[in-house]
Amino acid sequence: MKKQHNLFAFLLIGIGTYFLLKQLRLPIFTDFYSWPTLFIIIGLSFLLHSYISKDYKNLFPGTIIFGLGIHFHGLNHYSFWIDHWGVYPFIISIGFLIRFQKTKNGLIPGLILFIISLFAIFVTDKPEWFGWVNKIVDLLENFWPFVLIIAGAYLLFKKK
Numbered sequence: 001m002k003k004q005h006n007l008f009a010f011l012l013i014g015i016g017t018y019f020l021l022k023q024l025r026l027p028i029f030t031d032f033y034s035w036p037t038l039f040i041i042i043g044l045s046f047l048l049h050s051y052i053s054k055d056y057k058n059l060f061p062g063t064i065i066f067g068l069g070i071h072f073h074g075l076n077h078y079s080f081w082i083d084h085w086g087v088y089p090f091i092i093s094i095g096f097l098i099r100f101q102k103t104k105n106g107l108i109p110g111l112i113l114f115i116i117s118l119f120a121i122f123v124t125d126k127p128e129w130f131g132w133v134n135k136i137v138d139l140l141e142n143f144w145p146f147v148l149i150i151a152g153a154y155l156l157f158k159k160k
Contacts, residue, residue: 007046007049010044010045010048010049011042014041014042014044015038015041017041018032018038018041021033031073031077032073034073036068036069036070036076037069039066039072040066040069042065042066043062043063043064043066043068043069044062044066045062046058046061046062046065047062047063050102056099056102056103059095059098059099059102060095060096060099061095063091063095067091071091082121084120084121086116086117086118086119086120086121087117089117090118092113093109093111093113093117095110097110097111097114
């Protein structure tokens with residue numbers, strides 16, 4: 001029973017530490033007083049909970065939230081950081097691969113997304129048939145709130 005409360009405890013400790021450091025205004029932490037840091041804290045809380053409680057269902061969302069936090073932090077603070085749509089499938093692939101380490105599920109989707117993301121980011125001479133992916137990503141970048149609304153409605157109304 002005690003391990004069920006670890007996730008909430010890690011969240012409280014992490015967010016409390018974030019706001020304490022923000023109030024103290026320590027110069028070494030000024031780059032971390034932003035919303036991506038909260039993503040990093042939440043993702044780390046999920047990951048710590050998963051590993052400590054040996055309940056690995058939170059590895060996938062923890063890795064994705066942690067990865068998104070690092071990515072958005074990098075975009076805000078480092079000029080060399082890659083701002084490309086291929087980073088998102090890369091983060092998801094890392095989530096699948098980390099989950100695979102403990103549950104032996106998700107290797108194939110993780111490898112497929114990993115290959116697609118590396119191809120999208122690093123191959124400069126992409127074949128013509130790959131152009132449709134860029135069009136879909138451009139569409140999603142403009143209308144991503146609709147994707148969230150549709151996903152939420154699906155989860156709300158799907159039969160259990």
